[in-house]
Amino acid sequence: MTNAPILHDPTLFSVWAEVDPKNLRDAAQHLGDVMPLPLPQIYQLVKQAASQGRKVQLTSTRPYRDALKLTGELPNGFIEGTAVVAEETADPIVSAWCVKHHCYFSHGCSVCEGDYL
Numbered sequence: 829m830t831n832a833p834i835l836h837d838p839t840l841f842s843v844w845a846e847v848d849p850k851n852l853r854d855a856a857q858h859l860g861d862v863m864p865l866p867l868p869q870i871y872q873l874v875k876q877a878a879s880q881g882r883k884v885q886l887t888s889t890r891p892y893r894d895a896l897k898l899t900g901e902l903p904n905g906f907i908e909g910t911a912v913v914a915e916e917t918a919d920p921i922v923s924a925w926c927v928k929h930h931c932y933f934s935h936g937c938s939v940c941e942g943d944y945l
């Protein structure tokens with residue numbers, strides 16, 4: 829028996845933003861590059877999100893600083909100023925928000941806790 833501490837990976841982050849209803853095709857095209865789904869299915873997803881004004885996850889597994897930076901450099905098809913950062917396991921619809929680090933988190937902000945990349 830060893831007494832090694834239980835190790836877990838540091839937190840990574842994703843970026844979410846609202847889809848531009850006038851540019852569904854570019855949004856779907858972008859998501860097609862990052863999601864393992866057929867394009868028609870992604871188009872449906874994007875269309876539904878746009879009609880509900882719901883944010884979609886447009887990139888994932890990013891270090892915190894990278895994710896923050898990406899919120900200011902959205903690809904075509906997404907509405908400027910709507911992007912937010914969330915922990916990989918968090919969801920902007922249901923998760924809590926850290927005012928200090930501008931990110932959604934699932935079990936205590938990992939940036940506050942210093943357990944992140």
Ligand SMILES: [Zn+2]
Nearest residue numbers: 926929937940
């Ligand atoms: Zn925090």
